[in-house]
């Protein structure tokens with residue numbers, strides 16, 4: 002088929018400002034991401050308020066590895082491999098719950114909240130082969146909590162969490178250090194028919210404000226573009242401050258003064274932090290949102306969305322806070338479905354080889370709608386995968 006060369010002809014753009022379309026659909030790239038990113042780095046997995054009491058647990062997965070996050074008898078959060086030591090069944094099959102022991106449904110082997118195997122029914126049958134409960138404890142992973150955010154690393158060693166995060170959460174410190182005064186009031190999971198990076202791009206791409214009807218009204222005119230400040234941090238993290246929301250510009254939306262804002266924020270403040278590789282913590286004056294993009298395949302991602310507010314507040318305040326959350330970020334909100342559409346729409350071309358490359362080339366001196374966050378993300382991505390994002394080729398390979 003004759004195709005007249007169009008934008009594919011563009012020349013002289015620095016390699017750092019272009020992403021090759023092939024890195025989304027490739028199984029080779031996906032395998033490298035699993036090995037060198039998701040099985041190595043610290044990953045945000047949930048908020049501490051989701052498992053406040055002894056025995057509270059929730060299940061998740063990290064690039065295919067099933068995990069139980071549980072508050073153990075001693076009060077410590079543990080990350081246990083959700084795989085039975087007997088025949089490999091998944092031990093905890095609910096999204097969340099409370100238990101003092103996990104009993105596998107298949108042959109009823111039991112494990113305590115520290116992951117110790119505490120019962121093997123008719124265990125005497127294993128005596129002659131030397132299998133005892135003490136040999137059958139669940140594998141567990143490093144887990145740390147900072148400012149209520151729970152992080153897990155599948156790697157047995159490597160940098161500690163504080164070295165990994167550096168100063169990246171600083172802009173949200175006043176909010177996060179409220180600690181257990183915050184709680185998750187909204188959680189949903191959805192399946193995104195797109196590569197996980199395409200979702201992260203929606204949170205790294207400042208320029209796409211144009212797509213969101215309400216952001217055109219509430220945000221783009223609320224504060225000068227040059228007042229925005231993009232902060233890039235080591236290890237691929239980034240943050241943006243200096244954004245404001247002028248919520249009264251949307252008919253029927255409140256101006257956001259009716260409930261106390263999150264600690265340290267004005268009701269109209271908007272700040273966010275993108276944590277490499279797959280999460281974002283986003284605070285809009287009165288509510289906070291956490292996004293976690295869990296890769297399933299090159300073309301599929303589970304998106305976990307959490308809404309966070311102030312624990313112990315009145316039902317009336319909570320109702321207003323939920324409304325504020327849902328206006329932007331609920332499943333039927335203004336922004337979330339638009340971002341989902343954007344990621345899945347690009348996937349139709351990126352995932353099929355029709356989009357040869359993406360441009361991440363805006364330069365605005367770390368203000369306005371600079372693409373520096375995207376370039377920072379892909380520089381870090383390349384550092385771990387050993388793949389050149391502008392060509393999709395293995396570096397020195």
Ligand code: FES
Nearest residue numbers: 085087088105108
């Ligand atoms: S597979 Fe879990 S008890 Fe048998």
Ligand SMILES: [Fe+2]
Nearest residue numbers: 203209336340
């Ligand atoms: Fe968006």
